[in-house]
Amino acid sequence: MSERVVPPAARRRRRPTKQGVVLSAELIVATALRLIEEHGSEALSVRRLGRALGADPSSLYRYFRHTDDLMLAVADELIGRSMRSWRPTGDWPADLRDLGLRMHAGALAHPRAAVLSAHRVTGRAQEIQAVETILGVLRRAGFPDPEAVRIYHAFVDQALAFGALDSAGTALPRAAREAEAQVWRDTYGRLPAATHPHIAATSRHLVATMRASSYPAALELFLTAARTRLDHVRADGAG
Amino acid sequence: MSERVVPPAARRRRRPTKQGVVLSAELIVATALRLIEEHGSEALSVRRLGRALGADPSSLYRYFRHTDDLMLAVADELIGRSMRSWRPTGDWPADLRDLGLRMHAGALAHPRAAVLSAHRVTGRAQEIQAVETILGVLRRAGFPDPEAVRIYHAFVDQALAFGALDSAGTALPRAAREAEAQVWRDTYGRLPAATHPHIAATSRHLVATMRASSYPAALELFLTAARTRLDHVRADGAG
DNA sequence: ACCTTATGACAACACCGTTGACCTGTGAAG
DNA sequence: CTTCACAGGTCAACGGTGTTGTCATAAGGT
Numbered sequence: 001m002s003e004r005v006v007p008p009a010a011r012r013r014r015r016p017t018k019q020g021v022v023l024s025a026e027l028i029v030a031t032a033l034r035l036i037e038e039h040g041s042e043a044l045s046v047r048r049l050g051r052a053l054g055a056d057p058s059s060l061y062r063y064f065r066h067t068d069d070l071m072l073a074v075a076d077e078l079i080g081r082s083m084r085s086w087r088p089t090g091d092w093p094a095d096l097r098d099l100g101l102r103m104h105a106g107a108l109a110h111p112r113a114a115v116l117s118a119h120r121v122t123g124r125a126q127e128i129q130a131v132e133t134i135l136g137v138l139r140r141a142g143f144p145d146p147e148a149v150r151i152y153h154a155f156v157d158q159a160l161a162f163g164a165l166d167s168a169g170t171a172l173p174r175a176a177r178e179a180e181a182q183v184w185r186d187t188y189g190r191l192p193a194a195t196h197p198h199i200a201a202t203s204r205h206l207v208a209t210m211r212a213s214s215y216p217a218a219l220e221l222f223l224t225a226a227r228t229r230l231d232h233v234r235a236d237g238a239g
Numbered sequence: 240m241s242e243r244v245v246p247p248a249a250r251r252r253r254r255p256t257k258q259g260v261v262l263s264a265e266l267i268v269a270t271a272l273r274l275i276e277e278h279g280s281e282a283l284s285v286r287r288l289g290r291a292l293g294a295d296p297s298s299l300y301r302y303f304r305h306t307d308d309l310m311l312a313v314a315d316e317l318i319g320r321s322m323r324s325w326r327p328t329g330d331w332p333a334d335l336r337d338l339g340l341r342m343h344a345g346a347l348a349h350p351r352a353a354v355l356s357a358h359r360v361t362g363r364a365q366e367i368q369a370v371e372t373i374l375g376v377l378r379r380a381g382f383p384d385p386e387a388v389r390i391y392h393a394f395v396d397q398a399l400a401f402g403a404l405d406s407a408g409t410a411l412p413r414a415a416r417e418a419e420a421q422v423w424r425d426t427y428g429r430l431p432a433a434t435h436p437h438i439a440a441t442s443r444h445l446v447a448t449m450r451a452s453s454y455p456a457a458l459e460l461f462l463t464a465a466r467t468r469l470d471h472v473r474a475d476g477a478g
Numbered sequence: 479a480c481c482t483t484a485t486g487a488c489a490a491c492a493c494c495g496t497t498g499a500c501c502t503g504t505g506a507a508g
Numbered sequence: 509c510t511t512c513a514c515a516g517g518t519c520a521a522c523g524g525t526g527t528t529g530t531c532a533t534a535a536g537g538t
Contacts, residue, residue: 056487119407121419135437149444154457161400168358183362198374205388218393221464252504252515295518
């Protein structure tokens with residue numbers, strides 16, 4: 001075996017599979033993304049991917065060392081797609097909101113990749129560009145450097161963490177998802193006020209609210225707090 | 240097969256396994272937690288768990304319908320351990336801060352289990368108690384019901400999401416962790432100001448800040464925003 | 479036209495969760 | 509005490525998974 005994976009630059013022989021498909025890392029990543037989108041993230045396995053490509057599963061190991069490797073490539077593609085069309089408006093809360101929602105939506109669109117890559121620092125081009133962009137928004141808004149970095153860190157981690165959390169939810173098998181909805185309806189919706197007064201008093205809101213992602217709300221709270229911080233910084237600077 | 244799992248209350252015959260172990264739901268959950276802690280979350284499988292217990296894997300299906308069911312029980316146990324010693328002080332931001340830090344710390348104490356269970360609704364005893372407690376803090380603080388539920392949702396998800404994110408980081412192999420630190424030092428610490436002005440200007444802060452969890456900072460921002468909301472609610476109510 | 483070798487295919491391995499059928503000892507009832 | 513229903517442990521099997529050692533072959537430089 002030694003080294004199964006040949007770096008892309010060294011690849012030359014474009015030999016088609018039995019079913020006539022010419023493989024490439026790009027085609028594999030694209031097909032994986034398509035599979036996830038069409039049949040859910042649990043539908044992604046090396047064997048299924050091989051079948052979808054018209055190739056033997058083991059052929060994929062000529063392009064990726066293992067499944068994790070493939071998922072990272074998928075994640076990288078994801079970052080690119082999320083940020084590609086973003087343009088700053090100069091209104092920093094609006095810009096941050098847009099960026100946060102984009103990152104979150106990107107994660108939700110490809111749950112399995114998101115869960116896997118949320119906690120990793122790649123140091124690759126797309127990621128660096130994103131860091132520079134977000135820091136720029138904050139510094140231009142007037143946050144002093146240490147505060148800008150703190151806010152940046154919390155902002156990015158919040159987007160990634162909620163993205164991963166909500167992704168894990170959507171990656172659940174359908175039966176488990178329905179079971180969760182039922183728990184909210186049947187368990188939390190029916191607790192007696194005598195033993196659980198606060199749940200009973202708010203059960204209507206709980207059942208309605210808990211099925212959706214809380215990221216939009218959390219993001220608004222984040223922006224509110226950031227504005228408050230900026231006001232204090234300015235007041236201190238002026239005083 | 241029909242109904243394999245007998246509810247705990249109806250269990251009476253304590254028949255030991257071939258290896259002399261007397262099974263119970265509690266023993267199984269405790270063993271699962273131990274396995275996860277000792278050998279990583281990927282070491283948890285029905286078969287391994289059976290081996291660790293000294294029982295046939297299929298025996299576990301007398302106590303849990305499927306693996307998911309078992310994971311929910313593990314998650315509930317985790318919640319219970321985090322909340323067991325908490326006492327309210329009446330100062331709602333302080334209480335929320337304490338609760339948030341406890342949940343986060345609980346996740347970090349059991350990284351692999353936290354990653355697996357953060358996104359699940361268990362509907363079990365410990366979780367219900369936690370929901371009631373947190374809702375109580377918010378409602379007593381003066382948040383009207385729909386707002387209390389929204390804030391509750393964001394608060395819990397934030398704690399769970401950051402817990403899972405930071406857990407995933409600490410669960411990484413040592414080599415990978417060091418590689419990440421090096422990326423911050425060597426890649427982000429050395430980008431030229433000409434191409435990446437914002438990163439270059441803040442690189443000192445970036446390198447220092449990015450290694451620690453951003454949850455405490457995010458939590459403070461959350462509390463700031465919640466206070467602002469409460470002020471607005473009161474002003475509206477008074478006006 | 480030849481030869482190297484990149485790359486696809488195959489078969490096998492060691493796992494996984496889950497279930498239907500079977501067996502056995504417990505513990506309550508008589 | 510004995511009986512005996514059945515809770516609960518065991519066994520074997522099914523269809524899935526990621527991964528790898530080996531082999532075959534056609535692509536492409538010479």
